[in-house]
Amino acid sequence: MITVDEALSHLFSLCRVMPGEVVPLVRAEGRVLSDLVAAQRTQPPFPASAMDGYAVRSADIVPGATLRVLAEIPAGGAWHGTVTAGTAVRIFTGAPVPEGADRILIQEDVRRDGDTITVGDNLDESPYLRPAGGDFEVGDTLDICRISPARQSLLAAMNIAHVPVRRQPRVALIATGDELVVPGEAPGPSQIVSSNIYGVASILRAQGALPHIMPIARDTAQSLSATLALASDCDLVVTLGGASVGDHDVVAQVLGGEMSFNKVRMRPGKPLMAGRFQKQMIVGLPGNPVSALVCAHVFLRPLIDAMLGLPQRALPRRSAALSHDLGANGGREHYMRALVSGDTVKVFDRQDSSLLSVIANANALVVREPNAPPLKQGARVPFVPLSDL
Numbered sequence: 001m002i003t004v005d006e007a008l009s010h011l012f013s014l015c016r017v018m019p020g021e022v023v024p025l026v027r028a029e030g031r032v033l034s035d036l037v038a039a040q041r042t043q044p045p046f047p048a049s050a051m052d053g054y055a056v057r058s059a060d061i062v063p064g065a066t067l068r069v070l071a072e073i074p075a076g077g078a079w080h081g082t083v084t085a086g087t088a089v090r091i092f093t094g095a096p097v098p099e100g101a102d103r104i105l106i107q108e109d110v111r112r113d114g115d116t117i118t119v120g121d122n123l124d125e126s127p128y129l130r131p132a133g134g135d136f137e138v139g140d141t142l143d144i145c146r147i148s149p150a151r152q153s154l155l156a157a158m159n160i161a162h163v164p165v166r167r168q169p170r171v172a173l174i175a176t177g178d179e180l181v182v183p184g185e186a187p188g189p190s191q192i193v194s195s196n197i198y199g200v201a202s203i204l205r206a207q208g209a210l211p212h213i214m215p216i217a218r219d220t221a222q223s224l225s226a227t228l229a230l231a232s233d234c235d236l237v238v239t240l241g242g243a244s245v246g247d248h249d250v251v252a253q254v255l256g257g258e259m260s261f262n263k264v265r266m267r268p269g270k271p272l273m274a275g276r277f278q279k280q281m282i283v284g285l286p287g288n289p290v291s292a293l294v295c296a297h298v299f300l301r302p303l304i305d306a307m308l309g310l311p312q313r314a315l316p317r318r319s320a321a322l323s324h325d326l327g328a329n330g331g332r333e334h335y336m337r338a339l340v341s342g343d344t345v346k347v348f349d350r351q352d353s354s355l356l357s358v359i360a361n362a363n364a365l366v367v368r369e370p371n372a373p374p375l376k377q378g379a380r381v382p383f384v385p386l387s388d389l
């Protein structure tokens, strides 16, 4: 058995970075840049007013002073004169600040009477002037990253209408097992509803992949091979179940010999396997629903990031204080379903890898090293967040 870190390194070396494509800016959210992108313009392109008020010379601003208003500049407008001693220009937020002015006096601080303003006596001292290039300069770059909503707006402001991104990996998901039916179907007396695949698909989608749920493969080599053939145009195949040592664990039987590894010293998730089969990358997840979901977080999320050209690294960890004592760990790294609130974490009592109702209420996986000793309430433990906390 290999460690979780070793398994991740294998996954990174098995995968290939996706080719690039260009998408319209409106389609770029959540995608990953394939190249750094350079701003096509400077923002603001001119010194701009940050408030509605009057462009003035700060030397003129003393309580009670009167200034003559020369012109008016709305956002999008321009005035090519100069603000000289004793004058002001009416200006609005976002408009270019005229020559000579070094301060915007907000309109709340003046009294206007025809073409004259009188400076009030309780002044807001901020200059309210945004210098040209205060946000970014032409040629400034956005490095390779996932495009968040804010970055999408930044790209727009940089005047990037078409964005170079990595193609989204198409991931075929194949549930295996004679006991499975699809949700909505009437299960036979010894059948259950296939469940883990839907959560795994969501995890992949959130990471930027395009999951495709394939027909259920039955526990025969022929059925699995036929379903694998349907997935031949996918960038990654993920099987669920049939990975362990049983007589009917068909994934292990068909693919096992070809895999780079087929057991990881972790709990849940021991029967995880991965390799290349007929040139295609395959990851075999264990069938137990919680094992599949935990492995999707711990392995598939970093794998998808690596395929998208992002840094090869494990999920980031945080830490919190235990709200109770916790027993010693066994020989496998344990990813325990837990609930973090504020700076404390409660590890759920029931950790069986079949319990979807438990992981459904978890927002974190507390990570216990192999053979870790018992811990007292208040001890800090590392955890992997499963959702925004």
Ligand SMILES: Nc1nc2c(c(=O)[nH]1)N[C@H]1C(S)=C(S)[C@@H](COP(=O)(O)OP(=O)(O)OC[C@H]3O[C@@H](n4cnc5c(N)ncnc54)[C@H](O)[C@@H]3O)O[C@H]1N2
Pocket (backbone or CB within 6 Å): 175, 176, 177, 179, 180, 192, 193, 194, 195, 196, 197, 240, 241, 242, 243, 244, 245, 246, 249, 268, 269, 270, 271, 285, 286, 287, 288, 289, 291, 353
């Ligand atoms: N003698 C041993 N038995 C088992 C071992 C072992 O080392 N020696 N490992 C155990 C561990 S750990 C796990 S995890 C499971 C994983 O086995 P498989 O990957 O072969 O999964 P299956 O046997 O196909 O299924 C396990 C369990 O999960 C249910 N399942 C499967 N697919 C789905 C699905 N799509 N949706 C919902 N539930 C699913 C299946 O019915 C089984 O109950 O093996 C242990 N055994």
Ligand code: MOO
Pocket (backbone or CB within 6 Å): 266, 267, 268, 269, 270, 271, 286, 288, 291, 353
């Ligand atoms: O390793 Mo299994 O995934 O514990 O149930």
